[in-house]
Amino acid sequence: MADPHIQIQTDPPPAQTPLLNNSNQNHTQLPQQQQQENQIPETDLDRTLQKLEYFLTFLGFNHSSVLSFVLSWTAFLVTGVLAPVVILELSNCPGCEKGQIKDFELCIVASQACLAAISLICMSHNLRKYGIRKFLFVDRHSGHMERFHYQYIQQIKDSLRLLIVWSLPCFILKTAREIIRILYVHHESWWQSAAILFALILSWTYLSTISLSASILFHIVCNLQVMHFDDYAKLLAMESDxxxxxxxxxxxxxxxxxxxxxxxxxxxxxxLVVTASQIVSLFQTTGYGGKITFINGGDFAASSVVQVVGIILCLHAATKISHRAQNIASIASRWHALATCSSADSSQLRVSNSFGNLEASSPLNSVHMNYSESDLVSLDYVAMPTNTQLASYMCSYHRRQAYVMYLQANPGGITIFGWTVDRALINTIFFIELSLVTFVLGKTIVNSN
Known part of the structure; x- marks a missing residue:
């Protein structure tokens, strides 16, 4: 009895050794998995996303480190705020109202800076938190990157092309206005006028590009998801589960x-910023006693176009994906109706075929059946499905019905604190803007009288 007891104490537990080996293997497998992920070959989508990330970093959206954060906000404050304010303060001269109105210019700079700051804060926070892939929902581990590889690339290129298409006319309008303004606001030398012209155009372009780029990013995210909803609509024609x-x-x-x-x-x-900016602009233009022309008030047109374009891009993208999401319920209802009707037709076809086969294969039995039983009884006997077939059909029907009811109760779409961004909300925004403009006009007319 002593020898077995000694062996039990001296021998190590057999279950501990595999556990230690498994833990060591797990620690060694983690670096191997990371190396395998790093060794994934670079694709065209990777290069496209890298170019997009470089572009966003150039505009200051990359706040992944303290240095990039400081450089981004330093460039924003110097280029977008300090430079135009200092130029407007130094170029203030008596009799320059034909070329520029200082209060108008400062209001435009403030509205553009606020909109660009909001875009910079919101987008940089999401990019720093999720990264460019998860931010756009094109993560390689989601299982959908290979299927929509080329569609992702094409959509990103189309959205960036849309940014250029909308930015270029506004840039031309701003440049033409600044060139004409220089002719009315005289400076000590043409070199100083050229430097001021370049600084004002650079500042305006920088702020406008930041605000429009944020709208384009939202446009890209929504349109990439539209592809998945279109693919889901096609899935209904192929998948029955x-x-x-x-x-x-x-x-x-x-x-x-x-x-x-x-x-x-x-x-x-x-x-809110665009609405407040339009209200303040309306107050200033209607309350100004002098003459307003394209030369001294042209910046209102350029900045308003940029702000409205940003709103339109966001609302159009959100409305598009909301309508695609809500349209899934109607597509599923049609799919359910077609599946139900085709199931009923196929069951009737099977009944008629089986009855015809019985008559063709055994005419004597059919004659005997006609004489021994009524036609109704014999037909019911042939047409009546089994309990298993009936249960399967009813189960499939109830599943499809539950699926359609689920889609109708969960339409989906882009929401802002519970409000779905669709055509109804767009109409609401339009009438709110119209009411505000009418109210401001009424106040200015009363004050002028």
Whole structure:
């Protein structure tokens, strides 16, 4: 009895050695997995995202380090705020109202700086928190990158092309206005006038590009998700498993909720800043006693176009994806109706075929059946499905019905604190803007009288 007891104490537990080996293997496998992820070959989408990230870094959206944060806000304050304010203060001269109105110019700089600051804060926060891939929902581990590889690239290029298309006319308008303004606001030398012209155009272009780039980023995110909703509509024609369809729709709704959560502050603040800027501009233009021309008030047109374009890009992208998400319910209802009708037609076809086969194969039996039983009884006997077939058909029907009811109760879409961004909200925004403009005009007319 002593020898076995000694062996039990001296021998190590057999279960501990595999656990130690497994833990060591897990620690050694982690670096190997990281090396395998780093060894994934670079694709065209990777290069496109890298170029987009370089462009955003150049504009100051990359706040991944303290140095980049300091450089970004230093460039913003110097180029976007201090430079135009100092130039406007130093170039103030008596009799220059034909070329520029100081209060108008300062108001425009303030509104543009506020809108650009909101864009910079909101977008840089999301990019720093999620990275460019998760921010755009094109993560390589999501399983959808290979399917939509070229569509992602094309959509990013189209959105950046849209940025150029909208920025170029505004830049031309601003440049033409500044060149004409220089002819009326005289300086000591032409070199000084050229330097002021370049500084004002650079500052305005920098602020406008930041605000429009933020709208373009939201436009890219929404349009990339539109591809998935279009693909989901095609999935209804190929997939009959309701559980798979519901799981895929839940994934799409999760992405929409994440997009709404990330951009709701930005969309709300952008709408408020643009509205406040338009109201202040309307107050200033209607309350000014002098003559307003394109030369001294042209910046209102250029800045208003940039602000309105940013709002239109955001609302159009949000409305587009909301309509695609809400349209899934109608597509699923049509799919459910077609599946139900085709199931009924196929069951009737099977009944008629089986009855015809019985008559063709055994005419004697059919004659005997006609004489021994009534036609109704014999037909019911042939047409009546089994309990298993009936249960399967009813189960499939109820699953499709539950799926359609689920889609109708969960339409989805981009939301701002519970308000879905669709055509109804766009009409509401339009009438709010119209009411504000009418109110301001009424106040200015009363004050002028």
């Amino acid at each position: 309701v559980v798979v369809l519901i799981e895929e729709h839940m994934r799409l709704r999760y992405h929409l909720s994440k997009i709404s959560h990330r951009f709701r502050i930005y969309l709300l603040l952008e709408f």
